[in-house]
Amino acid sequence: MGMSEPFEPHIQKIIPELFSFGYALIPDDLQAGQLVIDALASFSALNKEKLMELTDANDDELQKICFGEIKRQIYRNMFQIGKRRCEQLPAICQEKNKFQAFYKLSVSKRAILFLKQKALVSLSDIEFITGIEHLEIISRLHTSREELVSQA
Amino acid sequence: MDEHLSHSSLKSSLKFKNNELLKKDFFPKTKCIHSRKIMNLCDFSEDEKEISLFEKHATDCDDCQKASIAARFYLKMTDEAIPLFRPSSEMLEGLHTEMGEIFSRLNFKNAEETFTQKWAWLKKTEIVVADFFNILISWKMIPVYLIAGILFMFLIH
Numbered sequence: 001m002g003m004s005e006p007f008e009p010h011i012q013k014i015i016p017e018l019f020s021f022g023y024a025l026i027p028d029d030l031q032a033g034q035l036v037i038d039a040l041a042s043f044s045a046l047n048k049e050k051l052m053e054l055t056d057a058n059d060d061e062l063q064k065i066c067f068g069e070i071k072r073q074i075y076r077n078m079f080q081i082g083k084r085r086c087e088q089l090p091a092i093c094q095e096k097n098k099f100q101a102f103y104k105l106s107v108s109k110r111a112i113l114f115l116k117q118k119a120l121v122s123l124s125d126i127e128f129i130t131g132i133e134h135l136e137i138i139s140r141l142h143t144s145r146e147e148l149v150s151q152a
Numbered sequence: 153m154d155e156h157l158s159h160s161s162l163k164s165s166l167k168f169k170n171n172e173l174l175k176k177d178f179f180p181k182t183k184c185i186h187s188r189k190i191m192n193l194c195d196f197s198e199d200e201k202e203i204s205l206f207e208k209h210a211t212d213c214d215d216c217q218k219a220s221i222a223a224r225f226y227l228k229m230t231d232e233a234i235p236l237f238r239p240s241s242e243m244l245e246g247l248h249t250e251m252g253e254i255f256s257r258l259n260f261k262n263a264e265e266t267f268t269q270k271w272a273w274l275k276k277t278e279i280v281v282a283d284f285f286n287i288l289i290s291w292k293m294i295p296v297y298l299i300a301g302i303l304f305m306f307l308i309h
Contacts, residue, residue, distance in 0.1 A: 008255060015247050016238050023237040033239065033247055041254045048258060099235045116195070117227070118236050123196055141195065148233045149226065 007054040011040070014071055017119060021075060024114040025082035027103055028092055035085070039077035047073065075115070075129045083107045101151035109144040112137055186210075187219035194223055 015036060022032035044051060050073070053066045086093050086107045093103055102110060111130055115121040127134050186209055197203055210216040239247065287293065 008252065011251060012248055015244065015251070019239040019243070019247070020236050024235060027235070029239075029243060032237070033243055036247060037250050037254070040251055044254060044258055099233065102233050102235060113230070113234055117231055117234055122198070138192075138196070142191070145226070145230045148230050 007051050010054055010067060011051075011070075014074075018074060018078065021078060021111075021114060021119065022082065024102075024110055024118070025078070025107060026085060026089075026092060027099070031085070031089075031092060035078055035082050038081050039074050042077050042081075043070070043074050072125055072128055075119075075121075075125075076131075079107075079111050079129055082111075101148050104151070105144050105147060108132060109140050109147075112140050113144050113148075116141060184213050184215035184219075186213065187215040190216070190219045190223045191226075194227065 018036045018039070019032055022035040023029075026032055026035060047070075050066065050070055054063060054070065093107075102113070105113070108130055112126060112132075115126050115129065121129070123134055123137065126132075126137055130137070132140070186206060190206075193203065193206055206216070210220055
């Protein structure tokens with residue numbers, strides 16, 4: 001194998017949280033892993049220069065901004081691919097364990113809930129990732145919580 | 153107040169309708185207007201001043217204290233219903249390898265100039281241009297301009 005790229009360790013660090021998001025969208029180990037890889041592949045093919053920026057940025061602050069931007073974009077790719085995959089494979093999105101209530105929610109509601117409560121993403125970032133308007137996000141967040149609690 | 157006790161007392165006081173818990177069971181109608189917007193404050197307020205003002209108010213307001221406990225309990229309940237799966241070490245290793253393969257297939261040497269590279273180039277150009285004008289305007293150049301002026305006049309005549 002060739003030499004690894006200098007930005008690889010940065011991306012490696014966020015893989016566990018990306019996987020968690022993938023699993024929130026599709027409750028299957030292999031599918032969640034594949035979602036991470038697909039999102040990463042499509043991101044890096046189209047945004048080589050953004051990854052290079054991560055290496056070039058000498059300043060910590062600048063590196064943080066570049067990294068935040070990359071993370072947001074990968075989350076967005078994961079959401080878009082995951083949404084399509086859930087439509088194609090509805091059977092795979094039915095979890096039979098204690099998270100059944102969560103997986104009964106729509107993909108966008110699952111994504112909003114996970115990003116807000118587990119990944120602690122800001123409202124503007126959720127808006128960017130899901131492409132849903134912020135008032136609609138607030139409304140979906142409240143209704144999905146209500147649905148979760150009513151089935152608890 | 154002990155949080156565990158307050159949670160359990162809240163749980164026992166909740167009303168069940170057709171075995172379903174509703175949000176309004178957690179947040180019954182109160183007189184205090186602040187207690188009604190507590191969930192929005194928990195979720196979306198990034199203004200620390202607003203939060204500290206609410207905390208100050210909540211120390212004297214019974215409705216807000218109850219609503220705070222209910223909000224915490226409500227959020228905890230929903231939090232427990234959201235999965236947070238981490239990949240196994242084998243899975244993580246596999247993902248790292250696949251990621252490495254993706255990056256090795258892409259040729260990063262031919263990548264477009266990055267913003268930081270462009271910025272560095274602009275900075276360098278700016279320094280060179282500024283130096284050039286500094287020399288042009290300096291006292292050292294006065295004899296040169298004088299000679300050039302004399303030569304010009306001589307050539308005209």
